[in-house]
Amino acid sequence: MNTASTHRPEKPLTGWRVLVPRGGPWGDAVAATLRSQGAVPVIAPLINFAPTDDSATLEAALADLAAGRFDWVTVTSATTVDVLYAYDAKIPEATKVAAVGETTAAALSAMGYRVDLVPESDNSAAGMARQMNGLEPEPRRILTLRSEIAKPVLTEMLIDAGHDVRSVVAYRTVGVPAKDTVIRDVVTGRINAILVTSGSVAEQVREQFPHIADRTVIAAIGPRTAYDAEQIGLPIQLIAPEQTIDSLIAALESIPVPEPSPEALAIPATGPVTTGSIRVDPAPTGVIETVADNRQESSR
Secondary structure, three states, X not given: OOOOOOOOOOOOOOOOEEEEOOOHHHHHHHHHHHHHOOOEEEEOOOEEEEEOOOHHHHHHHHHHHHOOOXXXXXXXXXXXXXXXXXXXXXXXXXXXXEEOXXXXXXXXXXXXXXXXXXXXXXXXXXXXXXXXXXXOOOOOEEEEEEEOOOOOHHHHHHHHOOOEEEEEEEEEEEEOOOOHHHHXXXXXXXXXXXXXXXXXXXXXXXXXXXXXXXXXXXXEOOHHHHHHHHHOOOOOOEEOOOOOHHHHHHHHHOOOOOOOOHHHHOOXXXXXXXXXXXEEOOOOOOOEEEEEEEEEOOOO
């Protein structure tokens, strides 16, 4: 019998302690992926979502959508899907649905909505606009649903191509203050990497963490997010080639974990950090409520 011990290679992210900037199901899924690769995820929601300040305009647009007045509706985030569900939005068979990426498409399908278009390669607003413009050489009536702070890239590109576009704010993105323990861990370098997954996350990282340890890797989910971060003075050390969380985690795997500072080594384990999510009434009322999730991470 062979009694020699079997050597198991370390997982690619062993030793990494990674800040995940959003909570809820998205944050839990990212944390699970990081943990499966050997990292210690720290879920610290820096953004959350709130209802639009102009619900009347949104309701009017969704009524026109249900009445078949649009040829296309574009959905650029899973949060927009939550809005559609909360308002019990109806999408006629004749209206095509474009989702910015596979995650958004999966969210639409889970809520019972059809998906007619997902960009083949560039999962961004610009990529969606280019593909839609290629498919629709004739002017079409298009409803673009967006967050309050989203740049109007999609709308402008569609309008420039001759389409009749109505752009409507579906929700607001709001900042969520980080816990003192998280701020301490960022300052001392106990957090090895901060995932920057959108321009709004970049703004919160810049605002809430004015002092980030030199050894900490600030990693952007794609070139567009990296550009947005650098425009507001947030330096990016690592850029995922594709705008997906899998690409971002793979990019992190390609570099060695930074050596911990003496200050970081002296800090005891951080306590649980409450995650955040959007709660949607199972009987849709047209209201999105920002809440704190009771789930906690056991290892931080």
